[in-house]
Amino acid sequence: MKRMAIFASGTGSNFQAIVDAVQKGSLQATIALLICDKPEAPVVEKAKRANIPVFTFKPKEFASKAVFESLICKQLQDAKVDFIVLAGYMRLIGPTLLQAYPNKIINLHPSLLPAFPGKEAIKQAFQAGVKITGITIHYVDEGMDTGPIIAQEAVAIHDDDTLFDVERKIHQVEHIFYPQTLQKLCLTEYEEEFT
Template identity: 90%
Template structure:
């Protein structure tokens, strides 16, 4: 069974969706570790309720990204992590982690990339007046939402949808589609390893 680390910065709704998928048997993986860069984030409580180990840190306490990413790497290696899953982690991944886990870091972005990369993607889509947006699951590289795309799912924007409505629609799709895609990735990796 694949061991994943989830990186999150906020409330942890996608973290919870992944936990739920594992508990229901829809995702054959183990969450070995939660990494959180905000020591007060609500996601930490969610992890503690399910006895998932947590590593929190405050980036501003370190002289550089390379230093705190080296410490994170040590935590990941101790936990024997196979994949890193970003679920609302609001930092760019640096070279230290990218080199330690090449093609093993997965991100969820709330738009159909390459449209609307970066922050506030849902708001960008609504302001642009597009009729269809969606979510993209992709491998992480050194750019901002530029890594190879793994899967995408479209979400329609109705004429009378507010920003809140679109956010709700996007989150509903994320909570189903992200665990499903992670399951496919875990199975693919397993098959390749035991060919």
């Protein structure tokens, strides 16, 4: 069974959806570790309730991204992590982690990439007046939301939808589609196919 680490920075709704899928057996993987760059984030409490080991850090306490990513790599190696799942982790991944886990870092982005990369993607799509947005699951590279796309799922925006409505719809799709896609990746028999 593949061992994943989840990186998150906030409330952890996607983290919880992944935990729930593992507990139900619809995602056959082990969540070996939560990595969080905000020790006070609600996701930390969710991990503790699920008996998932937690590693928190404050980036400002380190001289550089390379320094704290080296520390994270040590945690990942100690936990025998096979791949990394980003679930609302609000930092760009640097070269240290990218080199340690090539094609093994997966991100969920709340738009149909390449449209609306970066922060506040749902708000960007809503303000642009598009009729269809969605979510993208992709491998992480050195760019911002530029890595190879694994899967996408569309979400319609109706004329009477508020920004809150669109956010709610996106999150509902994320909570189903992200664990399903991770399960497909975990079922891959050979490492070559996983990349």
